Amino acid sequence: MPADRSLERLANATLLVPFEAYDPPRWTLEGLADGIAGVCLFHNNIAGPEQVKELNRLLGEAADAPLISLDEEGGDVTRIGHVAGSDYPGNAALGAIDDPELTRAVHRALGAELHALGFNLDLAPSVDVNTAADNPVIGTRSFGADADLVARHAAAAVTGLQEGGVAACAKHFPGHGATHQDSHDELPVIDADADLLDRRELLPFRAAVDAGARSVLTAHIQLPALGATGPATLTPEIVTGLLRREIGFDGMVISDALEMRGVSGDIGVPEASVRALRAGCDLLCLGRYVYADEIAAIRAAVVEAVRAGRLSGERLEDAAARTAAARQWTKERPAAMAGAADVGLDGARRAVRVEGELGPLHAPLVVEFDAPVGAAVGDVPWGVGPWFPDAVRLEAATARPADVLSDASGRDLVLVVRDAHRHPMIRSFVTELCRARPDAVVVEMGLPIWRPECRAHVSTYGAARVNAQSAAEVLGAAGPASLRLR
Missing domain, CATH: 3.20.20.300 (Glycoside hydrolase, family 3, N-terminal domain)
Incomplete structure (x- = not known):
């Protein structure tokens, strides 16, 4: 031994x-x-x-x-x-x-x-x-x-x-x-x-x-x-x-x-x-x-x-x-092969799916719903907020649908969720908003398992920065080219 x-x-x-x-x-x-x-x-x-x-x-x-x-x-x-x-x-x-x-x-x-x-x-x-x-x-x-x-x-x-x-x-x-x-x-x-x-x-x-x-x-x-x-x-x-x-x-x-x-x-x-x-x-x-x-x-x-x-x-x-x-x-290991420029963003763009008639959006109010993420993910920014500076982030447990509807008066309404199928409170909140505003657009940045009745449903299949940029482009945002912060 x-x-x-x-x-x-x-x-x-x-x-x-x-x-x-x-x-x-x-x-x-x-x-x-x-x-x-x-x-x-x-x-x-x-x-x-x-x-x-x-x-x-x-x-x-x-x-x-x-x-x-x-x-x-x-x-x-x-x-x-x-x-x-x-x-x-x-x-x-x-x-x-x-x-x-x-x-x-x-x-x-x-x-x-x-x-x-x-x-x-x-x-x-x-x-x-x-x-x-x-x-x-x-x-x-x-x-x-x-x-x-x-x-x-x-x-x-x-x-x-x-x-x-x-x-x-x-x-x-x-x-x-x-x-x-x-x-x-x-x-x-x-x-x-x-x-x-x-x-x-x-x-x-x-x-x-x-x-x-x-x-x-x-x-x-x-x-x-x-x-x-x-x-x-x-x-x-x-x-x-x-x-x-x-x-x-x-x-x-x-x-x-x-x-x-x-x-x-x-x-x-x-x-x-x-x-x-x-x-x-x-x-x-x-x-x-x-x-x-x-x-x-x-x-x-x-x-x-x-x-x-x-x-x-x-x-x-x-x-x-x-x-x-x-x-x-x-x-x-030999020297690494160079990666193709923007291959990640190009891939994220190809993944976006739109159901319904999206069309042009007028001064959209973008509302993102916070949801807990697993320990493996950690505290990483997500959402389309960087492309929509007046976007708001809400907690479904404390916010009120009536306030969102009031703020969205005269504007298109975009609701951004992440794995809504796993969060009943978020689903209830979004459902109530869509009943009042059937012209709303819902963006799902997790798995698109739950789809509410709405004007259009956008699926990104992920919440990475490039997924968010791809969604923002679909929504008509010009997007800040300088967002790469790393």
Whole structure:
């Protein structure tokens, strides 16, 4: 059995750590030098392109090709675009267009931008088949509800990202699209038997693996029909049995964030880390708020688990070898291919759908309805307000329809919602306004599942900046060309 110091370095080689700063803390640089596999950046680490390039340069110099990663899906889930919204349409918009070559080009451009900023691993794409309309965590992050469609775009996205110069990561295995709960808060349960799982959830993962995805990220979901109890991330039958042996994936398996309550709420992050490694995960994504002291506790728990025989030394060595191979791949990656200019905006424009007769709008009053977003999305601006300076943002719980109707007197009325099908209060508010103003226009910037009776209904299939600009153009706004704030 390796000595404790060797075990500590092996444990370090399985850690993907966060930190809370625009500059790398000393403990992070020292940890990378001592074998920590890499870092995951979030909004709180990114102020702008030049800052993040310098940050990533310092991180990259701390060790030999550390993994420098982030969750950058484009669309609603963006880190590099968190100031003004993403320059790339999300997966739902690309799925609505259903042009795999466009999906590949968009992800190639995204990968090239990430590569130029100093990243080498993108925790994307989401290849979940979103079959639950009320899914609170996937939604527009999915290419769609049809497994074949998702599979062809999964392969295109993986290919594009890796052509752009970063390792892709297909997620959330074995599929988070049929859930009605958010694994950030609880453990969702999916009632899918082996046959349905194979025909629906697993098809896009097979396509992503066949396309050469360098990594796959697990889901904190429970699949009782498979005879497995507890989160998939901690289940050997799913990670090792299903992903490794049945599908034949030989790359790096990454856990979803272990601070999420769906995996560690009852046992704590150190114990979840041990069980994830034992199940077959190679790289432990710890989340956003797990820092130096907690990381030391995780390392100690892994070492102790090997000493106690709960985790084999061979499994830990195998995990470390797979993260080392991923790091070597990024080190040897050739220069990224340049992305096509405005490919994201062009794609977002192609995704917009208009039902009804829109026609010219007269001095429109634009009313946007705020709605909570999932933890994966975070606080990212959305809406068409930048193109309509007098647009108003309302809370359906506190605003009054009569006030909106009064303000809209003599003007066209545009109502902007986001996943209205998931928010009954917003639906009621919009329905009342449309009854009083059947000439109103409704813009849906989430999934267009609910459509009220109105003059025209505009669907963008996402709330990224480029989706918003595309909607604004359809509404007749000239639009500020200088909106790119990043």
